[in-house]
Amino acid sequence: xxxxxxxxxxxxxxxxxxxxxxxxxxxxxxxxxxxxxxxxxxxxxxxxxxxxxxxxxxxxxxxxxxxxxxxxxxxxxxxxxxxxxxxxxxxxxxxxxxxxxxxxxxxxxxxxxxxxxxxxxxxxxxxxxxxxxxxxxxxxxxxxxxxxxxxxxxxxxxxxxxxxxxxxxxxxxxxxxxxxxxxxxxxxxxxxxxxxxxxxxxxxxxxxxxxxxxxxxxxxxxxxxxxxxxxxxxxxxxxxxxxxxxxxxxxxxxxxxxxxxxxxxxxxxxxxxxxxxxxxxxxxxxxxxxxxxxxxxxxxxxxxxxxxxxxxxxxxxxxxxxxxxxxxxxxxxxxxxxxxxxxxxxxxxxxxxxxxxxxxxxxxxxxxxxxxxxxxxxxxxxxxxxxxxxxxxxxxxxxxxxxxxxxxxxxxxxxxxxxxxxx
Ligand SMILES: Nc1ncnc2c1ncn2[C@@H]1O[C@H](COP(=O)(O)OP(=O)(O)O)[C@@H](O)[C@H]1O
Ligand SMILES: [Mg+2]
Numbered sequence: 001x002x003x004x005x006x007x008x009x010x011x012x013x014x015x016x017x018x019x020x021x022x023x024x025x026x027x028x029x030x031x032x033x034x035x036x037x038x039x040x041x042x043x044x045x046x047x048x049x050x051x052x053x054x055x056x057x058x059x060x061x062x063x064x065x066x067x068x069x070x071x072x073x074x075x076x077x078x079x080x081x082x083x084x085x086x087x088x089x090x091x092x093x094x095x096x097x098x099x100x101x102x103x104x105x106x107x108x109x110x111x112x113x114x115x116x117x118x119x120x121x122x123x124x125x126x127x128x129x130x131x132x133x134x135x136x137x138x139x140x141x142x143x144x145x146x147x148x149x150x151x152x153x154x155x156x157x158x159x160x161x162x163x164x165x166x167x168x169x170x171x172x173x174x175x176x177x178x179x180x181x182x183x184x185x186x187x188x189x190x191x192x193x194x195x196x197x198x199x200x201x202x203x204x205x206x207x208x209x210x211x212x213x214x215x216x217x218x219x220x221x222x223x224x225x226x227x228x229x230x231x232x233x234x235x236x237x238x239x240x241x242x243x244x245x246x247x248x249x250x251x252x253x254x255x256x257x258x259x260x261x262x263x264x265x266x267x268x269x270x271x272x273x274x275x276x277x278x279x280x281x282x283x284x285x286x287x288x289x290x291x292x293x294x295x296x297x298x299x300x301x302x303x304x305x306x307x308x309x310x311x312x313x314x315x316x317x318x319x320x321x322x323x324x325x326x327x328x329x330x331x332x333x334x335x336x337x338x339x340x341x342x343x344x345x346x347x348x349x350x351x352x353x354x355x356x357x358x359x360x361x362x363x364x365x366x367x368x369x370x371x372x373x374x375x376x377x378x379x380x381x382x383x384x385x386x387x388x389x390x391x392x393x394x395x396x397x398x399x400x401x402x403x404x405x406x407x408x409x410x411x412x413x414x415x416x417x418x419x420x421x422x423x
Contacts, residue, residue: 080221082221114201118157177191
């Protein structure tokens, strides 16, 4: 249905008109040239997060279970509904809680596979990366390796077994984020948060596995920060946010350019684009949700948001399943085994548990004894060898002396020596 998309209060001369997949600006009911946009979906304010999730995010969450990377992020000016879309409210849970539940449900359905799910939660504020799951873990560096690709070094990754556990971690992250903060809104509108789930899965009884990364990103406000009236701190914050979002815009612009001639993509120019590199035109399925405020005073910001969205729509990613079998993957597999053991332990009777522990202790004891025995044998052998070597050396020496006419031993044995000693 076609409907107008204007905010409350006095209706001015200009308003946005939307339908299911289009949005355009009207001036006195006449379309303004260059301000009509077509997208996959356009929603008005009455849409639920569940509907957005179902249309835009569910498929990429499900694909995680099959090993595809995926990223969903919210872009738009402050107060346009990014956080509401990502986090939601009790009555209308957002994309993050919906995704978390969906991942565990989907994993439970895939009975032939085993999963190891890890989560991390970080914030980029003033171009610094802070770990939201560990209070005081700040200014973390970005590293890159062949095995892991681009990663944030030292970031806490929590192994999780159920949705409730993840939601608790998210709450912890929010609390840490606002710790000691006097003005929550300033910080949250000026920082980006990246909630990441790594879903490692493998077919039961097999060693190769896939590692799929899910980024759910709540960006800082995309509005232009006013230059006047800002104190030093704000200016710095604003500058960095402009930088991160500006680079994001540049990256999207470059990627939307035609294929082979597009040249260098400036991923490295900001922390945000570096971390999201594989999600932006790389190996990932990506959903971008743009939020806009309908009021007439926000028309310029809304237009900017829609232009960003249009360019982003031209970017085509090539998603591929991640198959890895490296030391890191093996290590993770061991973690998985430990997790499985832990689950088994939790589910088993204490008697079985005690038997298991007893048996493991016995096995360990046996192998310790065996190790000691071997060590002793080795020592014995070493000594024997030394003696033999010593004898061999002696023999060689005596042979040498036999060859020349004067042998020390002969000389020592001879009576001549006595003569010399006692003249
Ligand atoms: N669809 C919606 N339904 C109800 N309230 C909303 C909706 N979208 C945004 N809000 C409310 O509007 C305010 C600003 O939204 P928020 O998500 O914080 O914006 P942003 O993160 O883009 O700065 C919040 O109080 C939020 O609860
Ligand atoms: Mg917000």
